[in-house]
Amino acid sequence: MEGWGRYPRHESEVLNCRFPEALSGIAASHAGLIARGNGRSYGDAAIGENSTLMCGGLNRMKRFDATDRVLTVEGGVMLSNVLHSLVPRGYFPPVVPGTKFVTIGGMVASDVHGKNHHCHGGFGDHVDELKLVTGSGEILTCSRSQNAELFSATIGGMGLTGIIAEASFRLRPIETGWITQKTTVAENLGEALRALRQSEDATYSVAWIDCLSKGASLGRSLIFAGEHATQDQVGETPKADRFPSPPSAALSLPLDMPGWLLNTASVAAFNELYFRSGIRKSAKPLLVHWDNYFFPLDRILRWNRLYGKRGFIQHQCVVPDADALQVLTSILDRFAQSGKGSFLAVLKRLRGSAGLLSFAAQGYTLALDLPVTQDVLRLLDEIDELVVKAGGRLYLAKDARQSRLTFESGYPRLDAFKELRRATGADRHFNSRLAKRLGI
Structure with missing residues (x-):
């Protein structure tokens, strides 16, 4: 396997999943696992130490509240599908990276930044709630008020806290495309x-x-x-x-x-x-x-x-x-x-x-x-x-x-992240080649 940069290359067992109900069993039964969206991270962040879970089949947009402008999707939904579905209706994602061929789960895990970070922050700043599958197979609701530490660690956490099964985030209204x-x-x-x-x-x-x-x-x-x-x-x-x-x-x-x-x-x-x-x-x-x-x-x-x-x-x-x-x-x-x-x-x-x-x-x-x-x-x-x-x-x-x-x-809060991984058992289940290389 390889990232978008095609360097480095590593061997990894490939797992597939089309239904969120299967995620708990996969997470609990594997060690050295990482979730992978569309493979647009450039290096080895989306290559599992032992197993790589392909999440492209988890691609359902579940609901959209037009009043609050909150969209809830499965983690494998592509940003391109969100754009093509909602831009003609007058809505735009709060933050987009330099490619639309990424999954929403990947955007959360990388806390992607766009051309508007100087005024609106990263994608994680606009996420209201996550459904996270832990190493024990438990599905936790994470937000700024519920499992808040895990929520903060998952935003930008490179998939090392669990599998992002679902995300809810706010869109902005636009008048034209x-x-x-x-x-x-x-x-x-x-x-x-x-x-x-x-x-x-x-x-x-x-x-x-x-x-x-x-x-x-x-x-x-x-x-x-x-x-x-x-x-x-x-x-x-x-x-x-x-x-x-x-x-x-x-x-x-x-x-x-x-x-x-x-x-x-x-x-x-x-x-x-x-x-x-x-x-x-x-x-x-x-x-x-x-x-x-x-x-x-x-x-x-x-x-x-x-x-x-x-x-x-x-x-x-x-x-x-x-x-x-x-x-x-x-x-x-x-x-x-x-x-x-x-x-x-x-x-x-x-x-x-x-x-x-x-x-x-x-x-x-x-x-x-x-x-x-x-x-x-x-x-x-x-x-x-x-x-x-x-x-x-x-x-x-x-x-x-x-x-x-x-x-x-470069990362002064690394020790706090590692401690949370140990406390939740994520370190025993979720590991990428990047995490192994950098000792996360």
Whole structure:
């Protein structure tokens, strides 16, 4: 088995489940088990130490209270199905990650953050209640008032407290299926950080970074700020449907691309074209389809094949505000000097989070996609040292190779999480390859 990055690869017994009634028996009778949604965590978080439970069959949307806007679903429901069912009815999830091909259970377990974390927090902040299957097979209702410690540990807990059988969360009302996007051009990293701070009043904001730019242009970026468009704004645009149909995937990669395809020259050429295109679009706000704004890479199915059979690593860190400019400058400079350009480099602003192992912290998060090579692995070890020294940490849902020391340095509530695992018996039943590697 492998994650979305296709690195590392491990053997694991595969279990399937289509009915929630079977979860108790599976949980109680297996050790070294982890639940797996759609396999979109990048590394080894969704590969069981011994057994991996495929939860895609637990895909029923159970009820929706339109008055309170609370949706209750089984853990294996795909975000894409929620979007396609409820966006045309005028509702949008409170937080979405960079792909819609994830399960709701996976979103809870990773406490995913989106382009609006700076103002609305992570997905876990909007979850009202969970049904959690424990190692004894008991099904517990968890919320902020009931089994509250277990609830806090499960939000961002990477599936290590039990199996998320069901989740209830609140949606936000929208008037249309369009986003008004304003593009700001930043000529260097300092301007990019300043632009993100200045766009904090926007509901959504994210920066694309040219990670191969050097010198005075180091960290040049495009910042995309967005709002859900109103009916009046859409009405001013000829032939714009209020709730447009989601576009179908334009391309699917049928096989692995050759390893040399993504090299310094090709990434640099792409970055230059993309940056110039962004400059042209910065003249005035645009109406953008919600799917294109939030999930641009989903237009290419199986895009992870771009990196070939060797796979790739997404390195995502968060660095506190105080040292962000200095540390992120050092990181980008090392990548630029090494020529190890990232095909995708994203910068966002985050606030704190409540889950014991939630990733988000006050500061800036930088995500880079990199091919798996020995040079890249050595470079990432150096980057980790910079992150740890600044008081930052790495995102577990993206991690495939950080050291135990790096992990322990970044998560101050780790001991409390481990103690809860021992107290509930979760440590005897739920273990992923990530948990084994990092000593969780």
